[in-house]
Amino acid sequence: MSPTKITLVTGANKGLGLATARRLAELGHTVLLGSRDPEKGAQAAGKLAGSGIIVHPVRLDVTDDSSVQAAAAHIDREYGRLDVLVNNAGMLIRKPATDVTGEDARPEFETNVFGLIRVTHAMLPLLRKSPAARVVNVASDSAMFSKTTEPGSMFARSHESFVYSAAKAAVNMLTVKYANAFLDDPALAHIQVNSVTPGYTATDLNGFAGVRTVDEGARASVYWATEGNGTGRFHNDEGPLPW
Secondary structure, eight states: OOSSOEEEESSOSSHHHHHHHHHHHHTTOEEEEEESSHHHHHHHHHHHHTTTOOOEEEEOOTTOHHHHHHHHHHHHHHHSOOSEEEEOOOOOOOOOGGGOOHHHHHHHHIIIIIHHHHHHHHHHHHHHTSSSOEEEEEOOGGGOHHHHTSTTOTTTSOGGGHHHHHHHHHHHHHHHHHHHHHHTOTTTTTOEEEEEOOOSBOSGGGTTOOSBOHHHHTHHHHHHHHTOOOSSOEEETTEEOOO
């Protein structure tokens, strides 16, 4: 098996995912750049290669069981284990809260919640083979009750991210539940799982309105993929946060 960390980042062909993949590759990880569109994944990998940074594109659509299973089989065949999983893939569809139907909510939950479960479940056998595995789930400031209940705040008034905020709150709860379940299973107790928020980062999800760069936004993911110690926690790049 490779002596370097084998690391999968989902939704990594652009934005936060690409910044996270780049930084982890710079730190010596063998980075698997997960991308729903294989052509875009190859283009992103080629762009990094032009800067001397090598990553390995992997087709991975978190909403599709066969795609996820194929990616897991590929990783098993080529590397034999997975040391780090960064569940970064996400979706935001803007629509006023009072106009959202159940069907409107489905795509965001499919990517942000069910996709996270689908990928984590498929990768567990590979994470089990790592001596010190880590899972990082990318959540959001908008998932924090302390911010969304602050009268007049941006997060209290961001009614068009209604479903996204709920889905990312689910990500935080899933993180805690996974952490507890792993700790109670001797075969999985070595896996740390934490959630992070990048902060208000300029990406296409928010029309590049965020005030942080993607490199700044990737810091918390990179820290918990490499140095952070603990499980079932929620952090930004400055420290722990209230749920």
